[in-house]
């Protein structure tokens with residue numbers, strides 16, 4: 001399925017008021033992981049209260065030990081402070097990287113803004129080397145902006 005074809009399905013999940021926010025976030029993780037071959041671990045991290053750390057939210061894929069990530073640490077922690085998309089074509093080339101699984105070759109992290117504040121992110125790991133394009137970035141920005149509407 002193309003990324004464009006997934007957009008209406010993301011919108012449908014966002015609108016499902018009968019289920020909780022976490023259930024909707026998990027449904028988005030499942031939708032993406034099942035339909036995009038180069039998305040192999042899909043999860044959300046959110047700022048943990050008033051602490052300068054991220055806490056793992058809903059995710060699909062192998063369980064990770066990294067349920068808490070301090071700001072600045074790893075790809076996720078860097079996005080928490082930079083407020084910028086981070087596309088990593090080759091995780092082995094990154095110094096500040098937290099490995100979750102030896103099968104992972106690449107990673108993309110897109111921040112989620114609520115009222116202009118970076119409150120979390122979507123994090124995707126790929127077992128394919130250098131798989132992410134601008135199309136992924138634009139699509140995941142779409143996902144994050146829609147997720148943002150149910151978090152505010």
Ligand code: SME
Pocket residue numbers: 041064066069073074075076077096097098099100107123125
């Ligand atoms: N690789 C991430 C850690 C989270 S896992 O990918 C689930 C990082 O470097 O921040």
